[in-house]
Amino acid sequence: MPTSDRLPFMGRGCGTNISMKVHFYLRYATKFGESFSLCFPNGQRHPLEYLSDDYCFISLDIAPALFPNGLAYSYEFHTADGLIKPETDPHRRLDFADLKAELLEVHDFFNPMGSLGNVFTTQPFRSLERRPTEQKPKKSPSTHTFKVKAPLLKDDEALCLLGHGKALRNWDTTAPILLKSIGAWWETCLDLSQEEFPLSYKYGVWNTRTNKFLGFEEGGNRPIYAGQISTLNPQLSTLFHDNFARLPLPNWKGAGVAIPVFSLRSKKSWGVGEFTDLPLLVDWAKSVGLKLIQLLPINDTTATHTWVDSYPYSAISAFALHPIYLNMEQLAGTKHAAVLKPYLKKQKAMNALEAVDYEAVLQTKWDIIRQLYDLQKADWIKDADYQAYYESNKHWLAPYAVFCWLRDANGTADFSHWSKYSKFKQADIDKLLTPLHPANPVHPVKKNIANSVNTSDQIGLHLFVQWHLHLQLKSAADYAHANGLSMKGDIPIGIYRYSCDAWVAPDLYDMNAQAGAPPDDFAEKGQNWGFPTYNWAKMKADGFAWWRQRFEQMSLYFDAFRIDHILGFFRIWSIPMDAIEGILGQFVPAIPVTEEEFRKAGIGFDHDRLCRPYITDKVLQEVFSTEAAQVAAQFLVVRPDGRYDLKPEFDTQQKVKAWMKTQPPNDFLGLVRDGLYSLISNVILLSAPHGGAGGGGFAFRFGIEKTSSFKHLPEGVKAALKALYLDYFYRRQDDFWQREAMEKLPALKAATQMLICGEDLGMVPGCVPDVMQELGILSLEIQRMPKATGATFFHPKDAPYLSVVTPSTHDMSTLRGWWEEDRALTQRFYNEILQRSGEAPYFCEAWVNKILLEQHFHSPAMWAIFQLQDLLGMDETLRRKNPHDERINVPSNPKHYWRYRAHIALEDLMETEGFNQAIRKMVGESGRG
Helix, strand or coil, rough: CCCCCCCCCCCCHHHHHEEEEEEEECCCCCCCCCEEECCCCCCCCCEEEECCEEEEEEEEECCCHHCCCECCCEEECCCCCCEECCCCCCCEECCCCCCCCCCEEEEEEEECCCCHHCCCCCHCCCCCCCCCCCCCCCCCCCCEEEEEEEECCCCCCEEEECCCCCHHHCCCCCCEEEEEEECCCCEEEEEECCCCEEEEEEEEEEEECCEEEECCCCCCCCCECCCCCCCCCCCCEEEEEEEECCCCCCCCEEEEEECCCHCCCCCCCCCCCHHHHHHHHHHHHHHHHHEEECCCCCCCCCCCCCCHHHCCCCCCCCCCEEHHHCCHHHCCCCCCHHHHHHHHHHHHHHHCCCCCCCHHHHHHHHHHHHHHHHHHHHCCCCHHHHHHHHHHHHHHHHHHHHHHHHHHHHHHCCCCHHCCCCCCCCHHHHHHHHCCCCCCCCCCCCCCHHHHHEEEEEEEEHHHHHHHHHHHHHHHHHHHHHCEEEEEEEECCCCCCHHHHHHHCCCHHCCCCEEEEECCCCCCEECCCCCEEEEEHHHHHCCCHHHHHHHHHHHHCCCCEECCHHHHHHCCEECCCCCCCCCCCCCCCCCCHHHHHHHHHHCCHHHHHHHHCCCCCHHHHHHHHHHHHHHHHHHHCCCCCEEEEEEEHCHHHHHHHHHHHHHCHHHHHHHHHHHHHHCCCCCCEECCCCCCCCCCCCCCCHHHCHHHHHCCCCCHHHHHHHHHHHHHHHCCHHHHHHHHHHHHHHHHHHHCEEEEECCCCCCCCCCHHHHHHHHHCCEEEEEECCCCCCCCCCHHHHHCEEEEEECCCCCCHHHHHHHHCHHHHHHHHHHHHHCCCCCCCCCHHHHHHHHHHHHHHHCCCEEEEEEHHHCCCCCCCCCCCCCHCCCCCCCCCCCCCCCCCCCCHHHHHHHHHHHHHHHHHHHHHCCCC
């Protein structure tokens, strides 16, 4: 870390580079081993010196002329054990304009990420606070500048300042100094040159409508001491960045609706929801008092051009938007509306379907898009707004457009099978895109794109589509913001194995592993998402540039986002490439168990017995019953000890799957496949080459107590193994995983002003709540998925403030569907949570559904967000007849078709006054209005 007290672009000199001395004082009580660094946008960090128990300090020479727009800066906190904790973007900036002093003293507070006030400075709350930013006043002679944050003051409230001395109004509450709202700060400049120091001051609140003083901030007075140079010397200026005024933070609560874009239904869409449907959703949400719209990922997933691509968490680009959401009328405009006429009958038929016909919609839209591109391309390429968009986004947009062309030209997204360009080279991309560069006066595109084999046309088509998707989504987001609503997106934890991201930078990912999730109540064999895992060391080396770019692009449209599977930032469930089921995965990184630990436990270490599939005649009988002998003969080899090994051609799940594809389908093969998968996973230990503490060692297979390998062990061995198993999964990793998360999440959170909500469900390490609280990341709380050990249900009244409560998510059944899944569980819920006596209704009646919604509305959680299906469930006349038709995804089915559509058009939803009034009432009575 640099120790120089001078930046290379700052220093003493002559002319425009004359420097000034800047003293930075950071108020923070450090402990032994802790320290701070001052950070500048160019990446330089300068360590601060210990000044006293309350202050750290550094002095720098800065040339103001080099920073006509000011100089942004922040601090990093270094823990005693080496972790770096940056601030949430503090919006600090040194403004040198009109500053005549030779010495500037800056007094700062460190702004830790977990401070509650930071939540209210994130993007969702900017749409709630309608106060316009005032112009900076012309500077009159002043010695001290005061800046402080006070989020979510009422429209008729302003921050004021009072203190000792004439310039500070001698605490006169009838005539305080009013601060101006400048960006994220309230600020004022004062001339204290005639005052006697020390002074003290406090912030307060003034009602601008009644001209009344409403009260001071909490806590003691804030001190002002004389600077190092006498205050009579005009060459000293002092700046106070006072962080947050110590005002009671509002117990603000909001409510929102969650629905995938593809599930929206309007009378004008083309069989699938579109970005242009979002303003209708905004109108409805605003009319009932909701403050937020939450969407699933909206990135392009087109890998095969089939319904398999409907899975929204398997994007071919972490940046590109999905063409299926493009509205044809807006794309055509009035000038080219005639292009749509031959398709209007098909549009009507597709839009009348109960569910999305993914392939028909996409094929129809692409037929139209190609024609409109041919008609508009000459004007589009010259559009100055498009050119600016291209320049800002070309880091992902250019490779994506080429990737799409190569995917279609080669008939696969698997770039390892491409005849050319299978290895990404920037020079190749630049050459292919040269004819399409806006600066090129003549770009050789053919007239008819439908029949064109011209490379420029095929690549330009995808640039054209992304531009118009951007326009339509940005327009929808701007409309939401203008109406006081926030937009919440979703960031998948993984990337598609054959995506543009993997093609461009494969070294950012571990392509030799598959990400997934361990077994749970929803998927007893675990989940295998097929995504590569991340190479976090490589990502950290460039300052998480890919993530920063991702956040920057997402913030164009969204104010908040849900981190899908935030547990993946602590550790990921990594599955070997030769496995199909998630059951054969292990957490990476992790501290492995060693042979020595087994010996110390008194059970020795038998590699063959613990690490190889345990197959005996009894096991075969349990798995295959009457087919056991046939399976043994065809797939197994008898060992000398009477056990069996799998034949080499069947010893992995992938080999079994490949062999199955060569056989004609029959019932026996279906039984064999699942049975062989079970035999292959009938192990207790897995090799752990990625062990987090030096590598090597072993990982326990998850759920060993359910395996016949474990059940057939002696009781004493089972007890010792179970103790090691529990230690491995639930104790030894906690500190290690906490450190892993703190190596990644703080830097990522510091890179965005969007509000971050973490999907912290599943097998949650004990360290997760502490990390999320320290970083100010909202948790997800679901009634049927309690986090407390031994609990069956969670009550929304017990939710922490920094959380999102929801009755259900896209990965589970709706309230009505869940009510019918387990009669005994429903009865218990009815008696314990609803506190109703007697027999529970067999179906989730509308009145029951409404009570469950009210529980969530009245929760202390900051946000209550509801799937539209759950809201409709409280109205007998509106809700779907069969609740199981409302489910969006079944996680245990890796080939699930994501095609749910709302059964009511948004235009009709606006007219359902009884239903809308019921929601408005719940919003108002719960204080979420």
